[in-house]
Amino acid sequence: MGEVTSSESLLYLTDEQLRQGIEAMYFAYRGFTADPDRILGTMAYGRAHHRAVHFINRAPGTTVTNLLAILGVTKQSLNRVLRTLIEDGLVESRVGPTDRRERNLYLTEAGEALENRLSDAQRARMRDAFREAGPEAVAGFRRVLEAMMDRELRRQYLSLRETGQ
Amino acid sequence: MGEVTSSESLLYLTDEQLRQGIEAMYFAYRGFTADPDRILGTMAYGRAHHRAVHFINRAPGTTVTNLLAILGVTKQSLNRVLRTLIEDGLVESRVGPTDRRERNLYLTEAGEALENRLSDAQRARMRDAFREAGPEAVAGFRRVLEAMMDRELRRQYLSLRETGQ
DNA sequence: ATAATACGTCAGCTTTGTTGACACTCCAAG
DNA sequence: CTTGGAGTGTCAACAAAGCTGACGTATTAT
Numbered sequence: 001m002g003e004v005t006s007s008e009s010l011l012y013l014t015d016e017q018l019r020q021g022i023e024a025m026y027f028a029y030r031g032f033t034a035d036p037d038r039i040l041g042t043m044a045y046g047r048a049h050h051r052a053v054h055f056i057n058r059a060p061g062t063t064v065t066n067l068l069a070i071l072g073v074t075k076q077s078l079n080r081v082l083r084t085l086i087e088d089g090l091v092e093s094r095v096g097p098t099d100r101r102e103r104n105l106y107l108t109e110a111g112e113a114l115e116n117r118l119s120d121a122q123r124a125r126m127r128d129a130f131r132e133a134g135p136e137a138v139a140g141f142r143r144v145l146e147a148m149m150d151r152e153l154r155r156q157y158l159s160l161r162e163t164g165q
Numbered sequence: 166m167g168e169v170t171s172s173e174s175l176l177y178l179t180d181e182q183l184r185q186g187i188e189a190m191y192f193a194y195r196g197f198t199a200d201p202d203r204i205l206g207t208m209a210y211g212r213a214h215h216r217a218v219h220f221i222n223r224a225p226g227t228t229v230t231n232l233l234a235i236l237g238v239t240k241q242s243l244n245r246v247l248r249t250l251i252e253d254g255l256v257e258s259r260v261g262p263t264d265r266r267e268r269n270l271y272l273t274e275a276g277e278a279l280e281n282r283l284s285d286a287q288r289a290r291m292r293d294a295f296r297e298a299g300p301e302a303v304a305g306f307r308r309v310l311e312a313m314m315d316r317e318l319r320r321q322y323l324s325l326r327e328t329g330q
Numbered sequence: 331a332t333a334a335t336a337c338g339t340c341a342g343c344t345t346t347g348t349t350g351a352c353a354c355t356c357c358a359a360g
Numbered sequence: 361c362t363t364g365g366a367g368t369g370t371c372a373a374c375a376a377a378g379c380t381g382a383c384g385t386a387t388t389a390t
Contacts, residue, residue, distance in 0.1 A: 248339095
């Protein structure tokens, strides 16, 4: 406290500051997932279903391999989730038009309805947080998060951003 | 795009912006946990052990009930983790001096060694991200994360901050 | 004395991840 | 036109880490 590290004051890089950043990240992430989790808890779905539905909505027609790369799980794990979503009529799997080995994934109306419910809840929290913190804080938030991603995930994130208008 | 919402420009509260914030949070959290996970993967421990060790280090002598409140899991779940840590000599459980029903938890030297290894890795990533983003971005990052926490978790987070110098 | 608290543990279940193995379809290249 | 490999689906077995419910045992508080 009151200890000046340099004339530029790199106080925000103190171990104590970094630890607070780590704890903030941990507690905030729990808030971040709390609302969708509550909704999902009332049905037979979990966080994995949310992720699948989110990214299918984000990039309709995406293939299984694509989804595997974004989610970073094994195909067996994803397939289990995907299968229940297809059986329950939330996701449609169409044989690829050019390459018929591929499966293009789409949300059905019911799937879109669930996606909306979940992302409405998550967006509401994000919106409140953004509003409370203000636009400059939001810009900083985004900048730090981007810098925290793994190289490959960052690439994925940025290419998703291009997609969305 | 180019659509002006108001004279104040609340463009950062667009659904598209919020969705990008959500995805940034998701991808960044994976980066956030990647390094400790890699280390833990080489031993018989997981993320749950990391959390326990982190918060015991943060508040030495904390009780089991306290830890339960911070981590938000059941005592059965925590106990499984705690038991292995105690058996392996990373955590010491002392009978409470004033109230002998309580157990005060402490890291042993070996426990501290593991905690250091894990948090060094995590801090290194946080430090790089902070350095890359700059002090103002870091302040914004913290402000948004704080606003995203559940009321109760935010309380916990803030009381932890007081503890640390 | 009795009730409540703090802790530990047994048993069983769920979600979501993992390996490894195998089959099928289909594209592309030799 | 065959053959290798990519994309996909699925079976089996397992692990980590969460959950509920129930019970036992100290210890403290009323």
